[in-house]
Amino acid sequence: MSAVIEKIEIYEKNKTTWTHLDALESEAIHILREVAAECNNPALLFSGGKDSAVVLHLALKAFFPETLPLTLLHIDTEHNYQEVLDFRDRVVKRNNLKLVVRSVGESIRQGRVRLRYEDEPRNKYQTTTLLDAIREHNFDVCIGGARRDEEKARAKERIFSFRDEFGQWDPKNQRPEIWNIYNTRVADGENIRAFPISNWTELDVWEYIQREEIELPEIYFTHQRDVVIKNNLLVPVTTLTPAKEGDDIRRMSVRFRTVGDITCTAPVASTAATIEAILLETAQTQVTERGATRLDDQTSEAAMELRKKEGYF
């Protein structure tokens, strides 16, 4: 009798400390382990952004204390903030990870990608470089940090998202994904994109970064930067995006909510120097993450869907 009571007490104690972040973490670890167990050669897409930093952290936990049974892959636009590259290299070195970098610049020099004009944003051209890297290394699955709350096409995507031999996503014909039983099977040349943090929101990600004390590139926190305001977005003045004649350059306190190609990622006005302050801003924001920061999503109503159909992340 006493044994039974004791057991219940332990359960009650544990249950009160089990939070929604624990549940999200457990789900993500389950997904990462399915990938490692069922796929031959998985890659983890690592850009140095906050979502991929969270996914990497989850992977280190999922396989702890074993080294990662996967390769990190960075599809480099060569339009990066140096802080992000430094962070990437620091994390790789500290954890002794295997990193493959393939750059859009290289694809351009090889003639695989043709820009319409110099310094054109390179986000969408990452697709070519990514598909080439998948072929070169024979990756059968690429783990990504995409979240369903980011964008309306992503809101539709499965956790294990099948891509055909041309890398294409067919949103009208996705595999059913029932309960937590995942179909990871692909034929040669085909690919799965696995999204372990599909069900996380921007707020969840920041709460988790706070709880786990995950390191991020400095530009996620407030800093002074020259910007020009265009269409309600803060366009940073950089060597790649110099100010034009007549631009009203302002020096502002800003931080980045997302990190991507310099030429199409905008910071937001912010004085948040700590994660606590970022959490407060995230809870109160009136604009979505991509809406406030991505110039390339606003070119058409279905920019993300069209990119994904071509093989984008």
Next chain:
Amino acid sequence: MSMNNSINVSGLLRFITAGSVDDGKSTLIGRMLYDSKNLQVDQLTAVEASSKKRGMKEVDLSLITDGLLAEREQGITIDVAYRYFATPARKFIVGDSPGHLQYTRNMVTAASSADLAIVLIDAESGVKPQTRRHLYLVHWVGVSHVLFAVNKMDKVGFSEDVYQKIERECVELAQSIGYSKIHSMPVSALDGDNITSRGDRLSWYEGPTLLEYLEQAPTVQDFSHLPFRFSVQRVMRLNRQNIQVNSGFDGADLRGYQGLVVSGEVSVGDEVVISPGGHRAKIKSILGASRRFIDSALPQESVTLFLDQDYDVSRGTLFTDVNNPMLSSNEFNAELCWFDEAPLDLSRTYLMKQMSKATRVRLEAINELVNVETLERTANHLSMCMNDIGQVSLKTQTALSFDSFKSNQGTGAFILIDEVSNRTVAAGTIQ
């Protein structure tokens, strides 16, 4: 039920919308997000622009979840869209699912991870065949809680008589399918009556608003009182060469079993049965997601278990409660739902995936198919086509350990994969 995706804490409710085409599922979600101030400025601006582009006078709230080009072209929902929102009371994950027969499998995908289903009924036309199909499948896939929302009350003059007639029909239908507790309410998703506020046109209705209801609905199933079941996802073999830097592990040879506690709980020192094989071993230690050793693990927790003895353990092996063994057989019956355009071929084998175990399976017989409109069951079928559901007999290549889906959803569920096309062609619940 929430076996999928493991999110099962009281502060979070996962729900879906179900029901026939044009009964207003996407509009309902859009209305709820809009009225509860869960839409961001840029999302609203985009939807306003899209509505205008399509020549509409007012904002089309269904465009909020219908995010695909093809959906917007046709004004329908093709696949489930997940939305995340919160009120001061709790967080919500909502799956807005399609009503068309053709996309039934996408509704099932959404329902398989939901605690609750809102089944929409058009007040003008009442229960439709697809309403019956959805309700049947929502129950089959394990959603234990349904709410009928009788929508478009504005079209029937907010008539209490109309509502009550439909409510009676719904209660009868739900009971015949197997639901005991059934709730319903009148709403107008288009105008917002009884979604987040009551309005004054449904004065005869005395229950909660839809949002109030969702804020208080139970986030169902607690798997902690079920017998312990753990499915090995991956065997970790540690040696000096594959240890993370600064992990604190010294490189001694060690075998750990990574996986998910499917049900029940487990503590250090507990004796478990290893299945297949039937050997017994004790839990030597439990490594949690925290990267620390913990004394016990909860259902749906991803952990690494270490045993006090080495037996043959590989992916798909189960550790179970010594006092509550699982059933084990290579022949069993299941209620199967067929998803694929290519019909079931009795002469072929398929790949069956149950938790982390994969095995080849042959369908020995289709015992009966269910007519989901009449609930009649008929025998003598030679194949199953897309959206067919019925009882089948299966035979697996290797013996399978399982519980009935009724007693344990985690261990009683499986999917079938076509080994040639690699498509997920069916899902089943073991009887």
